Structures are given as C-alpha cells and as structure tokens.
Amino acid sequence: MKKFVIKRLLISVVLLFFVSMIIYGIMRCMPASFVETKAMELSQKPGAKSYDEWLEQLNAAYGLDSGIIQGYVTWASKAVRGQFGDSWNYNQPVLQKFSSVIWYSFALALASFILEIIIAIPAGVAAARKQYSLTDYSITVIALIGISLPSFFFATILKWIFAIKLNWLDLYGIVGRMHQQLSPAGQILDMAKHMIMPVATLTIVNIGSLMRYTRTNMLEVLNSDYIRTARAKGLPERKVINHHAFRNILIPIITLLGGTLPSLFGGALITETLFQIPGIGYTSYQCIVLGDIPFVMFYMLFSAVLILAGNLLADILYAVVDPRVRVN
C-alpha cells in the first residue's frame, strides 16, 4: 500500500511537470497579453514614455523578456520552492490572493456537496427499488435534465424568478449593499442569502450523475444473490434495502465521493462567474481573460493537483472500504 502510494505520488510529480509546461507554453502564446495592455495604458498618459519603451520595461519587470523555455525554468524553479510570485492583476502575492478567496469557493462547494448527497442517494435508491415505475422514470428524467441543463441557462432562470420577479435575492455578488452596517451574525446571514442561488445552480447541475450512479449500483446490488437470500429467509423489504443493500452500495459511493473531495477546493468557474461570487473560480476567470500568467499558472496547477489527488484518494479508498480489493 505504502509503495503504491509513493509510486503514484512520484508519477503525479512527473505529470505535473508536463502539465505545467504545456500550460505555461499556452499562456505565453497570448500575443496581446496583460503586459501589452498595460503598456498601452501607461503610454497614453500625458508625458509618458513611448509604448515600446514601456513594453520593454514591463517585460523585463514581469520576466517576460526571456524565451518560453527559459521563462518556464525560472517559473518552475521558484514554484518548486512554493513561490508563485505576485498576481499582476491584483498586485499581491498569488498565495495571499488565493487564501483570501478560497473559502468562498469551499463554502459554496461544500454546501452543494452536502445537498447533493442528501437528495441524490435516497432518490437513486428509490428509483432502483421500483425499476421502470413512474418514480424511476421521473427520477431518471430529472437526473438527466440536471446533467443536460446548461448552468448559465438555469442560473438565468433562477435570477429571473428570484431576483427580478420576486425580488427576494440579489442578482450578483456575495454581499448586499448594507453589508457593512450589519451585525456579525447578520453579515454571515447576508452572505448565506447570496449563496442560495449559486448553491442551487451547482447542486442541480451536478446532482444527476450521483443520482444515476446510486441507481445503477443499487440495481446491481439488488440483483445479487445475497439479496435474494435475504428475501428468501423472509426479511421485511425495509430491512433488506436499508441493511443489506444500502451498506453494499456504500462501497462505490464512498469511493466516488472520496474522489470528488479535493475538487471542493477547485472552485466552480462557471457558476461563480455567473453570480460573481469572489471565489477562486471567478478570480481565475478574470485573470484568464486578462492574461495574468502567475495567477492562472497557479490555478491550473492547483486544479491539476486536485484532479490527481482525487484519483489517488479514490483508489486508496477503494482498497480501504472494500477489503476484497488489493491494490497492485
């Protein structure tokens, strides 16, 4: 087990090296990047230096005067030591900006994660218990609609209903206009209120896959011999489902959920952007559009780490939860 984890970690490091190289290469391809925009802006001020002079100076200041490979080596050698530099857009260290925004994303993701589990697992079990019944069909259709729903469309519908027609919630942002005047408890409630629509969007869009996963696994379990035995010995259906079947579907579900745990930190790029929640996703979106290389590099690498960690965690959990599986 230890050997397996160490091997996987080593492979992950190699993968991260290539991933960061590819992303750095792509980022440097942006021709009119952040620096050029800024140089243009500065050169138009009265009495300023010419555009070319500014460009040269800024390129040197931001370390863009070297070639892509050399630039990458510089970046990587610092990144290895945990120095991700300053965000150009925010003019503060990347890690500082990251730690100030990550908790919004985490709260958003955690709330919708818990909601998903509460809703999806019972629904999936219910659908499998009565396969091809009306319940099953409606749950399947709802799950598929959730998967197929464009998040931006659903978010727009929510905004239209709750923010415009009913005027209960705000269209954008994480805090209301009167946030500063509120008591500490009121401030938290204010933020929670602004999280309602993003959480709802994220939950509906993501709930389908867990629902269907639960249903498929439950069907498989319900078809197995030990369930037939349990029924044959006259156990009540409630006990068969809740004790014998449900415990067995926990294995794949815990594996799946464990794998998604790291992604709770990854931020929901689209949903956060739609509601302008200042989490890691929205922050990164702005940096991507502006060409802020240090922040985007950090975010992409962070996401890649989360994906790798999720895979690794899922594999380990698989072995831990189900003793029949031996990692090798």
Added chain:
Amino acid sequence: MANEENTKVENMKLDDMQRVKVLSPSALVLKRFFRNKLAIIGMVIIICMFLFSFIGGMVIPYGQSQVFYTTEEMKKDYAGATYISDYMMYEAEGAEVPSDLYSKSILAITKNQKVVETRGGGNLALRPLTGDSFIIYGAEETKNPRALKSKEHDQAVASGDNYFEYDDVAYIADDASGKELLYIASEMAVICKLSLTPYTAGTTLSYDFYKNALLAMSGKEKTFEADGLNYTVEMDGEETAMVFAADGSDYAYISNMNINSVIGGVFLAPDFKEAAALAIQDGAESFEYTDADGVTDTYLLSENNGQYLISRFQETRVIDTYAQPSEEHWLGTDANGMDLLARLMYGGRISLLIGFVVVIIEVIIGMIVGGVAGYFGGWVDNILMRLVDVIYCIPSMPLYLILGSIMDHYRASATVRIYMLCVIMSIIGWVGIARIVRGQILSLREQEFMVAAEAMGISVGRRIFKHLIPNVVPQLIVFASMGLGEVILAEATLSYLGLGIKYPAASWGSIINAVNDSYVMTNYLFVWVPAGILILLTVLAFNFIGDGLRDAFDPKMKR
C-alpha cells in the same frame, strides 16, 4: 397469405427450431432500444432538431446575419433660425469698390457717420433707409452751390434723406462737420440686416432688385422697377416683407431672420420662412406648414440664446432591435435587429456540427491510441497512458477559456473560431475514449478468439481494428452519444461567456449571452428562453439516446 402462415405454424413440431425466432445480436439491441420510451423520445427530439436547423434554415427566408429595419417617428432637427445680427453686403455690378468697403461701412454705421474715408483715399457715403439698411455710394467732394440750394435738396433734407439728384447727377449731402458738404455719389453696394429669398429655387436676385426692394421698403412708394420688371412690396411686419411680381405672383421674401436647413444644400421655400418667422414673432411653440407637395407637417420651435431650432417628427429608418414576436418574426429580433428564429436555426447547425465533428475526431484518436496501447501493453502502453494522464490532468474549462481569449487577441474570424473550437475540444476530449478502449482491449486480448486470430497469422493492424475494436463499439457508441451532449454543452457555455462562437455567426450559447444586460433578461424573455430550451432539449435527447443504448447493449441490469 395469413392463412398459409397459420397452417405452417400448426404443422410445426413443438421443438422445431423455427418456432423460436432467432434474432441477430444487433437486431436484439435495436429491439431493446426501440422498446425504451425515453430513447425514442430522444431520437424524435434529435430528428426534430436536425429538421429545425438544417431544413428550417433552408426554408426560412431570412439569413443568419440579416439585419431588419423598421420606421419610427423620431424628432429630428429640420432648420435653424436666427435674427440676422451681421450686416450683409450686396455689391453693385460693375462698380469699382475699395477693398475695405465692408469694414469702413460697418465703422461708419457704428460711429453714425455718413461719410468716411477709405484706405485708398476715396470717400464713402451712406444713405440710410429704414432700419438697418443703407445704400453705399462712392463719394467725391464737390462744390455746387446751385445744387445745394435746389428744390430737390430741400425735399430730401425735409424727408430726412441725404440723397438727391440734380441735373441728372446724384449728390449726397453731409453736414457732419457743421458746414454742409456736397458729394457726387456713385453707387457701390447695399448693406442691410435682411435676407432675400426668391420663391423659385435657382433664381438669383440682381443688385438692382436688392436696392430697389430696400428703397421700396423704406419709401412710401410700394412698387418698384428692377431689371425692367415691375414689383410690388407688401410689408408683413416691421422688418419682413413680401415681394410680388407684376402678375401678382409671389416673387421673393424679405426677412430679418436667417433661416437655414440643418442639412446642407436644401432649399427652404419662402412660405416656410414666412410661416416660421411669423411663429417666432408670435412666440408660438409650433406651427403648421403645407409644403409644395401638399403635405402638412407640424413643426416644433425651440429657442436657445436667440437661436431658434425648428424640428419635426419624421419617419426614420432604424434597426429593428428587440422586436416583439410577430407574424414577420416569430421569435422577435435580437440586439442587432436579426431574426431570432433564423439565428436559432443557424446556431443549431453549428452546435450539432461541432458536436458531431468533435465526437468523431475524439473517437478516431481515442480508438487508435487506446487500441495500440491496450494491444501492445508494456512500454508503449505506459507512454501512451502517461500522455493520456497529462491531458486528463489539464482542467478543460479554464483551458478553453485561455484559448478562447487567445483567439480574441488574434481577432480570429467567426469561421476560424468554429474550426479551432472543434480541434481544441477534440484534442482535450479523446482521452476518455482512449481509456475505455484500452481497458476493454486489455481484457479482450487475453481471450481465446485472439489466440485464434494470432494462430491464423492475421496481421497486427487487422487484429486490433478488425477483431478487437468491434468488440468495444457498444461502449464507444454509448460514450459518444453522451459525449455529444457534453460537447454541445461546453460549446454553449464557451459561447455564452463570449469566448466561443462569435458574431456574426450564430450559436445558441451566444444568443443567451444577451442576458448579461439585465434589462434584456427582465424584459425580453423571447430572446434567451428559446435558445436555452433548445440547448436543454438537444443535450437531454443525446443523453436519453445514450442511456437507452447502454440499456440495450447491456440488458443484465434489468430485473
């Protein structure tokens, strides 16, 4: 026919093989697929979408970037009017005038002198008429006591004039220096604060006409003769007058206002000027005027620092933005005045095309890489799967966004963007398929039929693509139909964020992009709701089909 079959069935034995209808595996799959209600719904939706986008796009008379116009009543400036504050000078034909004629005349008027010296050494004499009108003469000092004492001189002085004719010579008398001096006058110009507009466009008024009209305005005699024709002057107010020709028709309009059209080169009829001047004098806010074509319009007057603006409501051609759904535009028009139904149809083409192209490329790459990796195993597998891992690690949505903004900076055209989007999405997306194919092939290649294939000496390529891959096809088809939905969704999201398909090409996502303006979101539901429903239906249908196919290929899930 039916009877025959019945008798045949009766003749069969109980264990006759023909009693059991044997279906091929694919027929079984099809049968199971068509029993799935959701899958059938999905198929119907997809077929409808294809008809809508491809046939509909051909049938609809509008293009995807055709802009529609509408006419709207808009208040437009028509003319400006000001009281003339500067002197206008009309020079006599053939008169030799000094270069500083205008400035010296103005000087004389302001200083209230009647005779001034020009820079050239000569003299100018002014003959005042009513108001601010003067006739300017070149003056040569002379001594002629007889003329001074003449009857004509006394008459002129009595009527307040300083001009008289004696013995066919024109004289100007001036007593500014205390002693009366006499000058011989030769006409040079008239100067006034009036504008004269002839009735028919293109008529130029001669100096003679000007002078005599001005004289008639100030004198008691209201008729005058100019260029051999007789005219009559009729005063409208203190400073405005109408000149009639001998036959009683309107000939010219004299006014102390300068009225000009806002648009250059437009001739304003004197009637119009007259109506406008009267309205201004009366302090009215609007007036009506019937033009030469018999069209009556209401003109609005507004005043600003002595400047009068004449405006009217005019039918104007404007782009028909956010038109409500109507018979002409079933789903209304968007911000650019383009027909939304047509854009939805063309957008559907792009979405479906991108979906299919991307999935086909993904399947081809994934099949080759996965097949080769799974079949050869060992270091080939290791290298290829690490490549898959690397691409799998890259977060796809941020990457699409980065590439989208790179295309923005390069100002890629709409068509290039579509191609690039296909390429980028397939390059990122094939890894999932490669993994599935590899996993399947790893287990399949250990089976007996592969040993048999190897024993028969079939080449490696044939073994992979003829014997292994067809066994993976069921999973591939399921994955591909679900993947189609995902690709369409990703494309729509990108276009919504403004980094995918761009104007003028249409895309369902970019149509919904209009809701970034919350005014549009609130008031023009018809802009964004249909597009959203179309995306939802299409992706849902592909998921229904994929689901149905999975159940059909793998019936063991059924209880």
